[in-house]
Amino acid sequence: MAIPETKEAWAAAINRLTIGATTAQGGTRKSTVTVGGAKCVPGLAFDGDLGEPPAVAVEVWDVPADDWPEELAGQYGAALNKPGDWAKKAVEFGADMICLRLMGVHPDGGDRSAEQAAATVKEVLAAVGVPLIVWGCGVAEKDNKVLPSCTSAARGENCLFGTITEKNYRTLVAACLADGHKLIGESPLDINMAKQVNILAQDAGYPLSDLVLYPNSAALGYGYEYVISILERGHLAALNGDQLLRQPVLCNVGAEAWRTKEARAADEEVPGLGTAARRGPLWEALTATGLMPAGADILVMRHPGAIALVKQGIKTFMRAG
């Protein structure tokens, strides 16, 4: 009996989007990162064009990460005190991009100024040749004061800025339009809200093709299935032609994985579960692994061991040929 054809005929592909600009493109990056382009269910080469493999962005903060457990902080050592050095370490660890999180501008986290934040952006750009994601502190009022200085400090570099939300998007949309940056639209694990943020950005004059979706994340074992289903629903809707969900998807893997007991707990708190040096990176890597078949395009990560493992998994499952 002949096996029936089960290849899907998808109507559309995920948007292809490039972050970073080389000297020839008006920036100073040594490399750029292109994500998206898939015209199939992730990893299924027989089904259609796999597009670009997921990219790994590594977190760097503008202030030392004070709540990172020793296993994680120890990987970066003194570099945690200097964003430029931290970024260099991240590139050594395999970062395709740097995800600079401006934790220090938070009113309760140091309340650093717009000038200080812009200087940090410049420091990181000068220290490494990979493209940059710049992520605000999440307090709308403060981000609106700080991020425009950062977009202008990175003008021409084609960075990815975040995040815009349903309640706060105008300032950052205008700044990114003016300075030529890509944008992350954030939504709270809700597919309609994700579309709504995209509509708002579009109405404000920002092209849908320059947006990245951030539908929020969770770690393996901690509400992970909600994220997987949101990603899968979005990816399938995009393949079926929904313009408002065709954006590449970013997942905050490291931040979520390193909140978990499996990664954080001291060895004596989880007897029999192995050392922190093993548990943390493994939990981070496997959190990332499960998000890829669901449609993650950019994985924001932390631990070098996890980064290496995830890159290996990408090579095995997410590359054509």
Place this chain on the structure above:
Amino acid sequence: MALTGLEIYKKLPKQNCRECGLPTCLAFAMKVAAGQAGLDTCPRLTEEARSNLNEASAPPQRLVTIGEGEAGFPMGQETVLYRHEERFHHPCGIAVRVEDTLDDAGLDARLEAIGQMAFERMGLRMVIDLVAIDNVSGEAARFAACAKKAAEKLNKPLVLISGNVAALQAAAASVAPRRALLQFTEAAPGEDLFKLAKEKNLPLGLQADSLEALTALAEKARAAGLQDLVLSPGAAAGPAAALEFLTKTRRAALQKKFRPLGYPVLTYALGSGDEALIAACWYVLKYAGIVVVDTLEPVAVLALMMTRFNIYTDPQKPVQVEAKLYAVGEPGELSPVLITTNFALSFYSVEGEVEAARVPSYILAVDTEGTSVLTAWAADKFNAETIAAAVEKSGLAEKVKHRKLTLPGHVAVISGGLEEASGWKVDVGPKEAVGLTSYLKQRWKAE
């Protein structure tokens, strides 16, 4: 795919003979469709119609059980490709491989380790589901001896992996009456294998390196009267090939009702390297019925089990616990009172930490309709009034002498309101459950 009553009715004799005990053929058809009557009670049904109906009313992917009764492991009968479409039904089995080339001491140690591997998460006890004895030695006697030992030591369903029919026969006999899966690894099974599976009523695993070849094998086995089949791309298939095999099999069965591939799939993720673990995760997420692994590293096995647990939860039902007061350990009148929601993840995270800290405590799970602390707070289901009402209802005032509640750090903002509404003092606890151990041991004081 179940047939509707009308579809069944069309194939019936339509004589309204009442010999089935129902007034009309239509009424009978409706009963059959609802699963309340079997076709056998219709004495006038033609053989052709009977076999048509039997075939058409069978689920597109067969439910195959390894072992039997309480200790049996059911797999298959899946209905969707993505969990949001409905849900995944029969969680993928984690099988740990035991090579029959181990010496007796090695064998004992490995079986022991398999038996002891267990985790408590979300109120569930998670254990290794199956043991896969692999006939690496090629010897029938050694294989049978290892299988026997595994059957004696562990009350777990068995997978017997071999390319040698005589070895499978010996091992199956040595573990009888256990209903082990015979996983045959050669591409050309003969009638002797089918006969063995048929006579002993054992599920049979077939493997081939192409779907075409496997389809032919499955058809042969079906023609020989076998129904409980398991399909496998084999241990040599690379990860990408295995993923393609899993996906095409599932799609062919569910979307095209293609019977020869309508069975659960067994995949291998062997070796002790982390690449095997990553592959195993992909297979669990993407349609495997069983994944055979070598690893017995606790955190790796836990990660696989959690991946499986997450993907197989019902998306229509928030996982929740009963909203009430829980006593962990044997709390007394000076024990802490920790407030959380009745979202299972929140509750079990807190409970796990309290147990780990060994500080007997009360946990008050407030009814938030199964939503998490921050979600419930945002939806106004976890606020000063709802918490105060839950405290009142719980009878805590008679159970503890102090008047202090510990609130999750994420909702510190409602502590003032809660003090006012409840009349209790409010202590702002850690944001994440993982911080509870040090909180309970170092920070918490009754006064």
